[in-house]
Amino acid sequence: MKAYAFDYVRAATLDEALALLERAGDGGKLVAGGQSLVPALNLRLLAPQLLIDIAHLPELRGITCDDTTIHLGAGTRHVELANSPLVAEHLPLLQMAVRHVAHAAIRNRGTLGGNLAHADPASELPACMIALEAVMLVVGPGGERRIDAADFFKGLYETALGPDEILVRISIPRSPAGARFHFNELARRAGDYAMAGLAIAMHGNSPQDMRIRPVFFGIGDRPVLARQAALCLEQAASLQDGLAAAQQALLGDLDPQDDLQADAGTRMQLAQVLLKRGLADLVAQGRG
Amino acid sequence: MDKKVITLTVNGESHRLEVEARTHLADVLRDELALTGTHIGCEHGVCGACTIRVDGAITRACLLLAVQAEGAMIETIEGLSETGEIRDLQDAFRNRNALQCGYCTPAMLITAQDLLLHNPTPDRATIRDHISGNYCRCTGYQAIVDAVDTVAKARQAAGERP
Secondary structure (H helix, E strand, O other): OOOOOOEEEEOOOHHHHHHHHHHHHHHEEEEOOOOOHHHHHHOOOOOOOEEEEOOOOHHHOOEEEOOOEEEEEOOOEHHHHHHOHHHHHHOHHHHHHHOOOOOHHHHOOOEHHHHHHHOOOOOHHHHHHHHOOOEEEEEEOOEEEEEEHHHHEEEOOEEOOOOOOEEEEEEEEOOOOOOEEEEEEEOOOOOOOOOEEEEEEEEOOOOOOOEEEEEEEOOOOOOEEOHHHHHHHHHOOOHHHHHHHHHHHHHHHOOOOOOOOOOHHHHHHHHHHHHHHHHHHHHHHHHO | OOOEEEEEEEOOEEEEEEEOOOOEHHHHHHHHOOOOOOOOOOOOOOOOOOEEEEOOEEEEHHHOEHHHHOOOEEEOHHHHHHOOOOHHHHHHHHHOOOOOOOOOHHHHHHHHHHHHHHOOOOOHHHHHHHOOOOOOOOOOOHHHHHHHHHHHHHHHHHHHOO
Protein backbone atom coordinates (compact mmCIF):
# COMPACT_ATOMS: atom_id res chain seq x y z
CA MET A 1 0.00 0.00 0.00
CA LYS A 2 2.90 2.36 -0.65
CA ALA A 3 3.08 4.44 -3.81
CA TYR A 4 5.76 3.96 -6.45
CA ALA A 5 8.45 6.62 -6.22
CA PHE A 6 7.79 9.89 -8.05
CA ASP A 7 9.04 13.45 -7.99
CA TYR A 8 6.98 16.40 -6.79
CA VAL A 9 6.87 20.11 -7.50
CA ARG A 10 4.56 22.78 -6.15
CA ALA A 11 3.58 25.26 -8.86
CA ALA A 12 3.19 28.91 -7.85
CA THR A 13 1.31 30.16 -10.91
CA LEU A 14 -0.92 28.77 -13.63
CA ASP A 15 1.73 29.52 -16.28
CA GLU A 16 4.34 27.61 -14.30
CA ALA A 17 2.00 24.64 -13.88
CA LEU A 18 1.24 24.59 -17.63
CA ALA A 19 4.94 24.70 -18.48
CA LEU A 20 5.72 21.88 -16.04
CA LEU A 21 2.87 19.80 -17.40
CA GLU A 22 3.98 20.29 -20.98
CA ARG A 23 7.59 19.42 -20.14
CA ALA A 24 6.63 16.32 -18.13
CA GLY A 25 4.59 14.87 -20.99
CA ASP A 26 2.95 11.51 -20.26
CA GLY A 27 4.79 11.20 -16.92
CA GLY A 28 3.19 14.32 -15.42
CA LYS A 29 0.09 14.32 -13.25
CA LEU A 30 -1.71 17.23 -11.59
CA VAL A 31 -2.65 17.04 -7.92
CA ALA A 32 -4.89 19.49 -6.08
CA GLY A 33 -6.74 17.99 -3.07
CA GLY A 34 -5.49 14.51 -3.96
CA GLN A 35 -8.51 12.76 -2.46
CA SER A 36 -8.95 10.51 -5.51
CA LEU A 37 -5.38 10.61 -6.78
CA VAL A 38 -3.51 9.69 -3.59
CA PRO A 39 -5.56 6.51 -3.00
CA ALA A 40 -4.79 5.50 -6.59
CA LEU A 41 -1.09 6.19 -5.97
CA ASN A 42 -1.09 4.23 -2.69
CA LEU A 43 -2.78 1.31 -4.45
CA ARG A 44 -0.21 1.56 -7.27
CA LEU A 45 -2.96 1.96 -9.85
CA LEU A 46 -1.01 4.96 -11.17
CA ALA A 47 2.72 5.50 -11.54
CA PRO A 48 3.41 9.11 -12.56
CA GLN A 49 6.99 10.37 -12.71
CA LEU A 50 6.14 13.87 -11.57
CA LEU A 51 3.29 15.24 -9.46
CA ILE A 52 2.57 18.91 -10.13
CA ASP A 53 0.79 20.43 -7.14
CA ILE A 54 -1.75 23.06 -8.25
CA ALA A 55 -3.45 23.44 -4.85
CA HIS A 56 -1.85 26.85 -4.29
CA LEU A 57 -2.52 28.51 -7.65
CA PRO A 58 -4.30 31.84 -7.09
CA GLU A 59 -5.90 31.52 -10.56
CA LEU A 60 -7.94 28.52 -9.35
CA ARG A 61 -9.35 30.18 -6.25
CA GLY A 62 -12.53 32.05 -5.50
CA ILE A 63 -16.30 32.01 -5.87
CA THR A 64 -17.68 35.08 -7.65
CA CYS A 65 -20.96 36.17 -9.13
CA ASP A 66 -22.05 38.58 -11.85
CA ASP A 67 -25.50 39.47 -13.22
CA THR A 68 -25.96 36.21 -15.08
CA THR A 69 -23.40 33.70 -13.87
CA ILE A 70 -21.68 32.15 -10.84
CA HIS A 71 -17.97 31.42 -11.32
CA LEU A 72 -16.36 28.70 -9.23
CA GLY A 73 -12.60 28.40 -9.15
CA ALA A 74 -11.54 24.83 -9.92
CA GLY A 75 -9.55 24.79 -6.68
CA THR A 76 -12.70 25.39 -4.59
CA ARG A 77 -12.83 22.71 -1.93
CA HIS A 78 -16.03 20.77 -1.30
CA VAL A 79 -16.28 22.27 2.18
CA GLU A 80 -16.12 25.75 0.64
CA LEU A 81 -19.02 24.91 -1.69
CA ALA A 82 -21.00 23.66 1.30
CA ASN A 83 -20.37 26.84 3.31
CA SER A 84 -20.56 29.49 0.57
CA PRO A 85 -23.48 31.95 0.90
CA LEU A 86 -23.30 32.59 -2.88
CA VAL A 87 -23.65 28.89 -3.61
CA ALA A 88 -26.49 28.60 -1.08
CA GLU A 89 -28.36 31.47 -2.73
CA HIS A 90 -27.77 30.77 -6.41
CA LEU A 91 -26.78 27.11 -6.70
CA PRO A 92 -28.83 25.23 -4.09
CA LEU A 93 -28.49 22.01 -6.10
CA LEU A 94 -24.73 22.00 -5.53
CA GLN A 95 -25.20 22.55 -1.85
CA MET A 96 -27.64 19.62 -1.66
CA ALA A 97 -25.25 17.40 -3.61
CA VAL A 98 -21.99 18.21 -1.87
CA ARG A 99 -23.26 16.78 1.42
CA HIS A 100 -23.27 13.38 -0.26
CA VAL A 101 -19.65 13.55 -1.41
CA ALA A 102 -17.63 11.14 0.78
CA HIS A 103 -17.05 12.29 4.38
CA ALA A 104 -16.17 15.55 6.16
CA ALA A 105 -12.44 14.80 6.26
CA ILE A 106 -12.42 14.21 2.48
CA ARG A 107 -14.59 17.26 1.74
CA ASN A 108 -12.11 19.41 3.65
CA ARG A 109 -9.43 18.77 1.02
CA GLY A 110 -11.07 17.50 -2.18
CA THR A 111 -11.64 20.14 -4.86
CA LEU A 112 -14.45 20.76 -7.34
CA GLY A 113 -12.03 20.80 -10.28
CA GLY A 114 -10.36 17.58 -9.17
CA ASN A 115 -13.73 15.92 -8.73
CA LEU A 116 -14.84 16.91 -12.27
CA ALA A 117 -11.52 16.11 -13.95
CA HIS A 118 -11.46 12.69 -12.26
CA ALA A 119 -14.88 11.93 -13.83
CA ASP A 120 -15.88 9.06 -11.58
CA PRO A 121 -19.21 7.82 -12.99
CA ALA A 122 -20.66 7.56 -9.47
CA SER A 123 -19.67 11.12 -8.56
CA GLU A 124 -22.37 13.61 -7.62
CA LEU A 125 -21.00 16.90 -8.96
CA PRO A 126 -20.57 15.98 -12.65
CA ALA A 127 -24.31 15.20 -12.82
CA CYS A 128 -25.10 18.58 -11.23
CA MET A 129 -22.89 20.33 -13.81
CA ILE A 130 -24.95 18.85 -16.63
CA ALA A 131 -28.26 19.61 -14.89
CA LEU A 132 -27.15 23.23 -14.36
CA GLU A 133 -25.60 23.64 -17.86
CA ALA A 134 -22.18 24.57 -16.50
CA VAL A 135 -19.35 25.68 -18.78
CA MET A 136 -15.77 24.56 -18.04
CA LEU A 137 -12.95 27.01 -18.71
CA VAL A 138 -9.78 25.09 -19.51
CA VAL A 139 -6.35 26.51 -20.29
CA GLY A 140 -3.59 24.85 -22.26
CA PRO A 141 -0.49 25.83 -24.22
CA GLY A 142 -2.72 27.01 -27.07
CA GLY A 143 -4.79 29.29 -24.85
CA GLU A 144 -8.25 29.05 -23.36
CA ARG A 145 -11.28 27.09 -24.45
CA ARG A 146 -14.74 26.61 -23.03
CA ILE A 147 -16.42 23.21 -22.85
CA ASP A 148 -20.10 22.62 -22.08
CA ALA A 149 -20.61 20.19 -19.22
CA ALA A 150 -22.66 18.00 -21.57
CA ASP A 151 -19.56 17.54 -23.76
CA PHE A 152 -17.02 17.37 -20.94
CA PHE A 153 -17.66 13.88 -19.54
CA LYS A 154 -16.60 11.29 -22.11
CA GLY A 155 -16.67 8.01 -20.21
CA LEU A 156 -15.15 6.11 -17.31
CA TYR A 157 -12.59 8.52 -15.75
CA GLU A 158 -12.42 10.22 -19.14
CA THR A 159 -13.04 13.88 -19.97
CA ALA A 160 -12.56 16.30 -22.85
CA LEU A 161 -9.52 17.77 -21.04
CA GLY A 162 -6.33 17.40 -23.03
CA PRO A 163 -3.24 15.96 -21.32
CA ASP A 164 -1.60 19.40 -21.34
CA GLU A 165 -4.66 21.35 -20.17
CA ILE A 166 -5.81 22.52 -16.74
CA LEU A 167 -9.42 23.05 -15.65
CA VAL A 168 -9.42 26.58 -14.25
CA ARG A 169 -12.98 27.71 -13.66
CA ILE A 170 -16.54 26.44 -13.80
CA SER A 171 -19.22 28.96 -14.77
CA ILE A 172 -22.87 28.23 -14.05
CA PRO A 173 -25.83 30.36 -15.16
CA ARG A 174 -27.81 31.81 -12.27
CA SER A 175 -31.11 30.01 -11.99
CA PRO A 176 -34.26 31.90 -12.98
CA ALA A 177 -36.67 32.86 -10.20
CA GLY A 178 -38.91 29.99 -9.19
CA ALA A 179 -36.45 27.32 -10.30
CA ARG A 180 -36.67 24.07 -8.33
CA PHE A 181 -34.02 21.48 -7.64
CA HIS A 182 -33.85 17.97 -6.36
CA PHE A 183 -30.93 15.74 -5.42
CA ASN A 184 -30.96 12.19 -4.13
CA GLU A 185 -28.81 9.09 -4.26
CA LEU A 186 -29.05 5.51 -3.10
CA ALA A 187 -25.97 4.09 -1.39
CA ARG A 188 -25.62 1.23 1.05
CA ARG A 189 -23.75 3.40 3.58
CA ALA A 190 -23.40 7.15 4.03
CA GLY A 191 -20.47 8.42 1.99
CA ASP A 192 -20.21 5.31 -0.17
CA TYR A 193 -20.36 5.39 -3.95
CA ALA A 194 -23.98 5.63 -5.04
CA MET A 195 -25.61 2.62 -6.73
CA ALA A 196 -27.80 5.19 -8.48
CA GLY A 197 -28.32 8.92 -8.11
CA LEU A 198 -30.34 11.75 -9.62
CA ALA A 199 -29.89 15.51 -9.89
CA ILE A 200 -32.81 17.57 -11.30
CA ALA A 201 -33.07 21.23 -12.24
CA MET A 202 -36.41 22.60 -13.44
CA HIS A 203 -37.93 26.00 -14.04
CA GLY A 204 -41.20 27.38 -15.30
CA ASN A 205 -44.57 26.37 -13.94
CA SER A 206 -47.06 26.21 -16.78
CA PRO A 207 -46.86 23.19 -19.11
CA GLN A 208 -45.94 25.56 -21.99
CA ASP A 209 -42.76 26.97 -20.49
CA MET A 210 -41.66 24.21 -18.09
CA ARG A 211 -38.16 22.87 -18.68
CA ILE A 212 -36.67 19.99 -16.71
CA ARG A 213 -33.21 18.41 -16.72
CA PRO A 214 -33.04 15.07 -14.87
CA VAL A 215 -29.44 13.76 -14.82
CA PHE A 216 -28.65 10.28 -13.52
CA PHE A 217 -25.28 9.15 -12.19
CA GLY A 218 -23.82 5.88 -10.98
CA ILE A 219 -25.84 4.19 -13.72
CA GLY A 220 -23.50 4.17 -16.72
CA ASP A 221 -19.93 5.15 -17.51
CA ARG A 222 -20.76 8.87 -17.19
CA PRO A 223 -23.65 11.07 -16.00
CA VAL A 224 -26.65 10.82 -18.34
CA LEU A 225 -29.26 13.48 -19.11
CA ALA A 226 -32.55 11.56 -19.47
CA ARG A 227 -33.80 13.39 -22.57
CA GLN A 228 -36.81 11.25 -23.41
CA ALA A 229 -38.02 11.23 -19.83
CA ALA A 230 -37.64 15.01 -19.73
CA LEU A 231 -39.68 15.33 -22.92
CA CYS A 232 -42.48 13.20 -21.43
CA LEU A 233 -42.60 15.48 -18.40
CA GLU A 234 -42.46 18.71 -20.42
CA GLN A 235 -45.32 17.57 -22.63
CA ALA A 236 -47.54 16.32 -19.78
CA ALA A 237 -50.21 18.45 -18.14
CA SER A 238 -48.38 18.06 -14.82
CA LEU A 239 -45.37 16.28 -13.36
CA GLN A 240 -47.65 13.64 -11.82
CA ASP A 241 -49.39 13.05 -15.16
CA GLY A 242 -46.05 12.57 -16.88
CA LEU A 243 -44.52 10.23 -14.31
CA ALA A 244 -45.52 6.85 -15.73
CA ALA A 245 -44.43 7.71 -19.27
CA ALA A 246 -41.19 9.25 -18.01
CA GLN A 247 -40.36 6.14 -16.00
CA GLN A 248 -40.98 4.05 -19.10
CA ALA A 249 -38.80 6.39 -21.16
CA LEU A 250 -35.86 5.72 -18.84
CA LEU A 251 -35.61 2.29 -20.46
CA GLY A 252 -34.41 4.11 -23.58
CA ASP A 253 -32.47 6.91 -21.89
CA LEU A 254 -30.34 4.74 -19.62
CA ASP A 255 -28.17 1.72 -20.31
CA PRO A 256 -27.18 0.38 -16.88
CA GLN A 257 -24.51 -2.30 -16.56
CA ASP A 258 -23.97 -5.08 -14.02
CA ASP A 259 -21.29 -4.61 -11.42
CA LEU A 260 -20.43 -5.87 -7.94
CA GLN A 261 -22.91 -3.52 -6.26
CA ALA A 262 -26.03 -4.16 -8.34
CA ASP A 263 -27.09 -5.75 -11.61
CA ALA A 264 -28.50 -3.79 -14.55
CA GLY A 265 -32.14 -4.60 -13.75
CA THR A 266 -31.77 -3.44 -10.16
CA ARG A 267 -30.13 -0.22 -11.31
CA MET A 268 -32.97 0.53 -13.76
CA GLN A 269 -35.52 -0.06 -11.01
CA LEU A 270 -33.55 2.26 -8.68
CA ALA A 271 -33.50 4.94 -11.38
CA GLN A 272 -37.27 4.71 -11.78
CA VAL A 273 -37.76 4.91 -8.03
CA LEU A 274 -35.44 7.93 -7.83
CA LEU A 275 -37.41 9.68 -10.59
CA LYS A 276 -40.71 9.06 -8.80
CA ARG A 277 -39.34 10.37 -5.49
CA GLY A 278 -37.71 13.32 -7.19
CA LEU A 279 -40.88 14.41 -8.95
CA ALA A 280 -42.86 14.07 -5.72
CA ASP A 281 -40.30 16.36 -4.05
CA LEU A 282 -40.52 18.92 -6.88
CA VAL A 283 -44.34 18.88 -6.71
CA ALA A 284 -44.19 19.42 -2.96
CA GLN A 285 -41.75 22.32 -3.41
CA GLY A 286 -44.15 23.86 -5.95
CA ARG A 287 -46.96 23.77 -3.40
CA GLY A 288 -44.73 25.26 -0.69
CA MET B 1 14.52 9.94 -6.31
CA ASP B 2 15.86 12.89 -4.31
CA LYS B 3 14.34 13.52 -0.93
CA LYS B 4 12.50 16.76 -0.27
CA VAL B 5 13.08 19.01 2.71
CA ILE B 6 9.86 20.16 4.34
CA THR B 7 8.88 22.10 7.44
CA LEU B 8 5.84 21.02 9.43
CA THR B 9 4.41 22.38 12.65
CA VAL B 10 3.16 19.37 14.57
CA ASN B 11 1.33 19.91 17.88
CA GLY B 12 2.97 23.32 18.15
CA GLU B 13 6.53 22.16 17.47
CA SER B 14 8.30 22.97 14.24
CA HIS B 15 10.08 20.08 12.48
CA ARG B 16 12.42 20.14 9.51
CA LEU B 17 12.24 16.78 7.76
CA GLU B 18 13.65 15.02 4.72
CA VAL B 19 10.98 12.92 3.06
CA GLU B 20 10.38 11.06 -0.16
CA ALA B 21 7.68 12.70 -2.27
CA ARG B 22 5.67 9.48 -2.23
CA THR B 23 5.50 9.25 1.58
CA HIS B 24 2.13 10.14 3.04
CA LEU B 25 1.81 12.17 6.20
CA ALA B 26 0.63 9.27 8.39
CA ASP B 27 3.91 7.43 7.77
CA VAL B 28 5.95 10.55 8.52
CA LEU B 29 4.09 11.19 11.79
CA ARG B 30 4.54 7.59 12.90
CA ASP B 31 8.00 6.72 11.58
CA GLU B 32 9.86 10.05 11.73
CA LEU B 33 8.17 11.71 14.71
CA ALA B 34 7.11 8.60 16.69
CA LEU B 35 3.54 9.92 16.95
CA THR B 36 1.94 6.50 16.73
CA GLY B 37 -1.52 7.57 17.85
CA THR B 38 -2.26 8.27 14.19
CA HIS B 39 -3.23 4.77 13.09
CA ILE B 40 -3.03 3.28 9.64
CA GLY B 41 -5.77 0.97 8.42
CA CYS B 42 -6.69 0.92 4.75
CA GLU B 43 -4.33 3.57 3.36
CA HIS B 44 -6.86 4.64 0.77
CA GLY B 45 -9.13 6.95 2.70
CA VAL B 46 -11.92 4.55 3.59
CA CYS B 47 -11.43 3.53 7.23
CA GLY B 48 -10.68 6.92 8.80
CA ALA B 49 -8.17 5.57 11.35
CA CYS B 50 -5.51 8.13 10.34
CA THR B 51 -7.71 11.22 10.79
CA ILE B 52 -5.75 14.27 12.02
CA ARG B 53 -6.24 18.04 11.87
CA VAL B 54 -4.48 20.09 9.22
CA ASP B 55 -4.83 23.86 9.61
CA GLY B 56 -7.79 23.16 11.87
CA ALA B 57 -9.69 20.90 9.44
CA ILE B 58 -9.94 17.13 9.90
CA THR B 59 -8.02 15.33 7.17
CA ARG B 60 -7.01 11.79 6.24
CA ALA B 61 -3.26 11.61 6.90
CA CYS B 62 -2.97 8.70 4.44
CA LEU B 63 -4.43 10.86 1.64
CA LEU B 64 -2.06 13.75 2.13
CA LEU B 65 1.51 13.48 0.97
CA ALA B 66 3.93 14.95 3.47
CA VAL B 67 5.25 17.27 0.75
CA GLN B 68 1.73 18.61 0.19
CA ALA B 69 1.59 19.53 3.89
CA GLU B 70 4.71 21.73 3.68
CA GLY B 71 4.09 24.77 5.88
CA ALA B 72 0.87 23.40 7.38
CA MET B 73 -0.12 23.26 11.03
CA ILE B 74 -0.70 19.64 12.00
CA GLU B 75 -2.49 18.43 15.13
CA THR B 76 -2.56 14.76 16.11
CA ILE B 77 -4.28 12.87 18.91
CA GLU B 78 -1.16 13.36 21.05
CA GLY B 79 -1.57 17.14 20.78
CA LEU B 80 -5.30 17.12 21.46
CA SER B 81 -4.70 14.89 24.50
CA GLU B 82 -1.91 17.01 25.97
CA THR B 83 -3.81 20.27 25.74
CA GLY B 84 -6.85 18.73 27.44
CA GLU B 85 -9.07 19.80 24.55
CA ILE B 86 -10.82 16.42 24.38
CA ARG B 87 -10.51 15.29 28.02
CA ASP B 88 -14.30 15.09 28.38
CA LEU B 89 -14.66 13.04 25.20
CA GLN B 90 -11.94 10.65 26.35
CA ASP B 91 -13.66 10.23 29.72
CA ALA B 92 -17.04 9.66 28.09
CA PHE B 93 -15.61 7.06 25.69
CA ARG B 94 -14.20 5.17 28.66
CA ASN B 95 -17.32 5.50 30.80
CA ARG B 96 -19.63 4.41 27.98
CA ASN B 97 -17.41 1.55 26.78
CA ALA B 98 -17.17 3.32 23.44
CA LEU B 99 -14.01 1.43 22.58
CA GLN B 100 -12.74 -2.10 22.82
CA CYS B 101 -9.56 -2.69 20.82
CA GLY B 102 -8.97 1.06 20.53
CA TYR B 103 -7.70 1.06 16.97
CA CYS B 104 -10.28 3.52 15.66
CA THR B 105 -10.42 5.56 18.88
CA PRO B 106 -7.88 8.38 18.30
CA ALA B 107 -9.45 9.24 14.94
CA MET B 108 -12.97 8.77 16.31
CA LEU B 109 -12.19 11.28 19.08
CA ILE B 110 -10.77 13.85 16.64
CA THR B 111 -13.78 13.42 14.35
CA ALA B 112 -16.23 13.73 17.26
CA GLN B 113 -14.47 16.89 18.45
CA ASP B 114 -14.66 18.29 14.91
CA LEU B 115 -18.43 17.77 14.93
CA LEU B 116 -18.89 19.42 18.32
CA LEU B 117 -16.79 22.43 17.29
CA HIS B 118 -18.97 23.00 14.22
CA ASN B 119 -22.30 21.89 15.67
CA PRO B 120 -22.53 21.97 19.48
CA THR B 121 -26.05 20.48 19.54
CA PRO B 122 -26.08 17.52 17.13
CA ASP B 123 -28.86 14.96 17.23
CA ARG B 124 -27.98 11.27 17.09
CA ALA B 125 -28.48 11.07 13.32
CA THR B 126 -26.07 13.97 12.83
CA ILE B 127 -23.48 12.27 15.07
CA ARG B 128 -23.83 9.06 13.07
CA ASP B 129 -23.48 10.94 9.81
CA HIS B 130 -20.33 12.76 10.94
CA ILE B 131 -18.56 9.60 12.13
CA SER B 132 -19.73 7.59 9.12
CA GLY B 133 -16.24 7.85 7.59
CA ASN B 134 -14.62 6.24 10.64
CA TYR B 135 -14.90 2.47 10.86
CA CYS B 136 -15.17 0.72 14.22
CA ARG B 137 -15.24 -3.08 14.16
CA CYS B 138 -15.81 -3.60 17.92
CA THR B 139 -18.58 -1.44 19.30
CA GLY B 140 -21.36 -1.37 16.73
CA TYR B 141 -21.18 2.44 17.09
CA GLN B 142 -24.07 2.67 19.57
CA ALA B 143 -21.80 3.37 22.54
CA ILE B 144 -19.75 5.87 20.52
CA VAL B 145 -22.89 7.82 19.62
CA ASP B 146 -23.91 7.67 23.30
CA ALA B 147 -20.53 9.08 24.38
CA VAL B 148 -20.56 11.94 21.87
CA ASP B 149 -24.18 12.72 22.72
CA THR B 150 -23.33 12.80 26.44
CA VAL B 151 -20.45 15.22 25.90
CA ALA B 152 -22.52 17.46 23.61
CA LYS B 153 -25.19 17.78 26.30
CA ALA B 154 -22.64 18.25 29.10
CA ARG B 155 -20.81 21.00 27.21
CA GLN B 156 -24.13 22.66 26.42
CA ALA B 157 -25.16 22.56 30.08
CA ALA B 158 -21.76 23.91 31.17
CA GLY B 159 -22.05 26.74 28.64
CA GLU B 160 -25.49 27.72 29.90
CA ARG B 161 -24.40 27.90 33.55
CA PRO B 162 -24.03 31.51 34.75
